[in-house]
Amino acid sequence: MDTPAKERNTKQKRLILDCMKSSGRHMNVEEIYGIIKKHDEKISIATVYRNLRMLEQQGVVKKLYMAEDSPSFYEFNDNGEHTHHHLVCSRCGAIIDFEEDLLESLEKTIEEKKGFKIKDHRVVFYGLCRECREAEK
Amino acid sequence: MDTPAKERNTKQKRLILDCMKSSGRHMNVEEIYGIIKKHDEKISIATVYRNLRMLEQQGVVKKLYMAEDSPSFYEFNDNGEHTHHHLVCSRCGAIIDFEEDLLESLEKTIEEKKGFKIKDHRVVFYGLCRECREAEK
DNA sequence: TTATGTGCAAAGCGTTTGCACTTTA
DNA sequence: TAAAGTGCAAACGCTTTGCACATAA
Numbered sequence: 180m181d182t183p184a185k186e187r188n189t190k191q192k193r194l195i196l197d198c199m200k201s202s203g204r205h206m207n208v209e210e211i212y213g214i215i216k217k218h219d220e221k222i223s224i225a226t227v228y229r230n231l232r233m234l235e236q237q238g239v240v241k242k243l244y245m246a247e248d249s250p251s252f253y254e255f256n257d258n259g260e261h262t263h264h265h266l267v268c269s270r271c272g273a274i275i276d277f278e279e280d281l282l283e284s285l286e287k288t289i290e291e292k293k294g295f296k297i298k299d300h301r302v303v304f305y306g307l308c309r310e311c312r313e314a315e316k
Numbered sequence: 317m318d319t320p321a322k323e324r325n326t327k328q329k330r331l332i333l334d335c336m337k338s339s340g341r342h343m344n345v346e347e348i349y350g351i352i353k354k355h356d357e358k359i360s361i362a363t364v365y366r367n368l369r370m371l372e373q374q375g376v377v378k379k380l381y382m383a384e385d386s387p388s389f390y391e392f393n394d395n396g397e398h399t400h401h402h403l404v405c406s407r408c409g410a411i412i413d414f415e416e417d418l419l420e421s422l423e424k425t426i427e428e429k430k431g432f433k434i435k436d437h438r439v440v441f442y443g444l445c446r447e448c449r450e451a452e453k
Numbered sequence: 454t455t456a457t458g459t460g461c462a463a464a465g466c467g468t469t470t471g472c473a474c475t476t477t478a
Numbered sequence: 479t480a481a482a483g484t485g486c487a488a489a490c491g492c493t494t495t496g497c498a499c500a501t502a503a
Contacts, residue, residue, distance in 0.1 A: 187457055187502055208492080223460045228493060230458095244381060244440070248468085250492060266432045277426060285422075286441070289414060294446035295403045303381070303438045304423070309431035324477050324482055345467080360485045365468060367483090385493085387467060459500065468490080475484065 186233075194218055195230045196239070199255040205243055205265070205274060207250045244301040245274065268308035270315075275308060323370075331355055332367050333376070336392040342380055342402070342411060344387045381438040382411065405445035407452075412445060 194215045199206070202214075212227045231253050234240040243252040245267060252274075266275040286297045307315070331352045336343070339351075349364050368390050371377040380389040382404060389411075403412040423434045444452070 185457075185503085189458060189502075191459075221460075225461080225494075226459060232494095244438075248491095266426065266430065266434075268432075269435065275430060275432065277430065282422065285419065289403065289441065293403065293412060293414065294449065295405075295412065295441070295443055296449055297403075297441045297443040298406065299442040301381075301438070301440045301442070304426065304432070304434045305436040305438070306432055306434040312431065312433055322478085322482070326477075326483060328484075358485075361467095362469075362486080363484060369469090455501105455503095457500105457502080459498105461497090461499105463495085463497105465494070466492095470487100470489070472486095472488105473484105474486105475482105477482075478480095 191215075191219065191222055191226050192230050192234075194222070195227060196234070196255075199240060199253065203255060205245075205252040205254040205276075207252050209250060211253070244303060264302040264304065266304045266306065266308070268311055269305050270307055270311040273308050273310075277304075328352075328356065328359055328363050329367050329371075331359070332364060333371070333392075336377060336390065340392060342382075342389040342391040342413075344389050346387060348390070381440060401439040401441065403441045403443065403445070405448055406442050407444055407448040410445050410447075414441075 195211065198211055198214050206214075208224070208227055208231065211231075212222070212224050215222055215227065231240060231242075235242050235253070239256060240253050241256045243254060243265065245252050245265065264277045266277055267273070268275070282300060282302065286300070289295055289297060332348065335348055335351050343351075345361070345364055345368065348368070349359075349361050352359055352364065368377060368379075372379050372390070375393060377390050378393040380391060380402065382389050382402065401414045403414055404410070405412070419437060419439065423437070426432055426434060
């Protein structure tokens with residue numbers, strides 16, 4: 180049997196969770212840290228990283244795969260109710276959520292053809308958002 | 317008018333390209349460096365990074381988005397003939413190419429609903445490869 | 454009271470850069 | 479011979495870690 184993890188409910192963790200929940204959006208660690216610092220002057224960014232890592236392992240929070248060379252993004256995990264994907268505008272950097280899972284048929288095909296059992300997917304689309312398309316005209 | 321880039325055909329660049337072409341697979345920078353070092357004892361990893369960056373900007377090589385906290389992968393770009401996606405086995409770490417683009421209908425929907433013009437996509441599926449599924453039984 | 458979490462500063466790791474030197478064209 | 483590329487070592491940015499101290503249970 181696994182020793183159950185005895186996890187503590189610290190002020191810092193509460194702040195991080197509140198921040199993630201109330202934002203409801205993807206945020207990078209620097210942003211989260213900035214917001215929390217207003218409520219706890221002394222908090223260390225190492226604590227933010229540590230808590231986010233734990234929360235991710237528990238599935239409370241999701242770590243996102245955005246552009247390669249950018250800091251990590253996190254968002255509150257709505258318990259897999261509906262997966263969403265991200266659209267990243269390559270002109271203005273906007274990140275737009277796209278709430279729809281049309282990947283199912285693709286995933287079925289992959290399982291059939293490759294014998295690969297898909298558990299998760301990371302899908303990011305890059306392109307131009309509506310505003311930038313208009314601005315470019 | 318843009319000043320045309322006067323690019324040089326160095327031994328180092330040739331080695332890198334040969335390595336990428338003949339492998340025909342995704343490789344991380346450390347791997348590429350290791351292989352090239354057999355042919356050029358003195359090459360610096362900074363040169364590998366520099367060349368890969370330039371080759372990527374020219375579209376000769378493609379930078380891949382695998383797991384978040386892992387080093388960058390590159391692969392020779394077959395000129396967009398057929399895009400392929402990657403399946404990453406979360407048990408053994410195998411990376412399997414999946415040559416098929418069933419994303420088109422999804423992309424069409426996104427353009428209609430969001431006014432977002434998709435130029436590129438990064439799609440990675442995580443799960444269990446055939447071997448690991450069998451091993452787990 | 455004690456295991457767990459914290460803050461701090463230092464280290465880690467992949468990647469980039471400044472600079473003097475070499476090479477390509 | 480001049481512009482472009484190189485090797486080296488130092489710097490970078492994001493993230494993790496070691497350690498002494500603080501805190502939740």
